[in-house]
Structure formats: C-alpha cells, structure tokens
Amino acid sequence: TQASYETTSVYGHGHPLYYNNVINCLRGEAEPETDGREGLKSLELLIAMYLSARDGRRVSLPLEY
Structure with missing residues (x-):
C-alpha cells in the first residue's frame, strides 16, 4: 500500500x-x-512549539502561565 x-x-x-x-x-x-484534559495537552504542545520557534529557545512542558 x-x-x-x-x-x-x-x-x-x-x-x-x-x-x-x-x-x-x-x-x-x-x-x-478524547476529553478536554487530553485536548489541552495537544494545545499546550502546539503553543510551546510556536513559542520556541518565535523566541528561538527551548520551551519546557508543562507551560507556566
């Protein structure tokens, strides 16, 4: 295939x-x-990737708000 x-x-x-x-x-x-908590993990990962690309640095998870 x-x-x-x-x-x-x-x-x-x-x-x-x-x-x-x-x-x-x-x-x-x-x-x-999936539930809201699992969905939030995906969203948090996407936000971390955008922050990392924007700022040129590593971003640790979980995010600190």
Missing part, C-alpha cells in the same frame, strides 16, 4: 473524524474519543 500525504484541506485527514465523533457524542450515539 502506498501512503499519500496530499490532502484536500489544510486540516489534513484527522479533523473530519474528530468532528464526526463530536456530533455522534452530542446525539448520544458514541463516547468521546
């Missing part, structure tokens, strides 16, 4: 699956694949 890294959107292939899960959870048809 060949992998294709071309996407039809800047969001890649993961967002539609996530949104489907959210909709199905709101309908009572599924359980959340």
Whole structure:
C-alpha cells in the first residue's frame, strides 16, 4: 500500500473524524474519543512549539502561565 500525504484541506485527514465523533457524542450515539484534559495537552504542545520557534529557545512542558 502506498501512503499519500496530499490532502484536500489544510486540516489534513484527522479533523473530519474528530468532528464526526463530536456530533455522534452530542446525539448520544458514541463516547468521546478524547476529553478536554487530553485536548489541552495537544494545545499546550502546539503553543510551546510556536513559542520556541518565535523566541528561538527551548520551551519546557508543562507551560507556566
């Protein structure tokens, strides 16, 4: 099988699956694949990467607010 890294959107292939899960959870048809705490970890990692690129330095996790 060949992998294709071309996407039809800047969001890649993961967002539609996530949104489907959210909709199905709101309908009572599924359980959340992730919770807010786990989502916050991803967001914190993205923020740390932006800070590191902007400031040209290492950024430790967890972030200190």
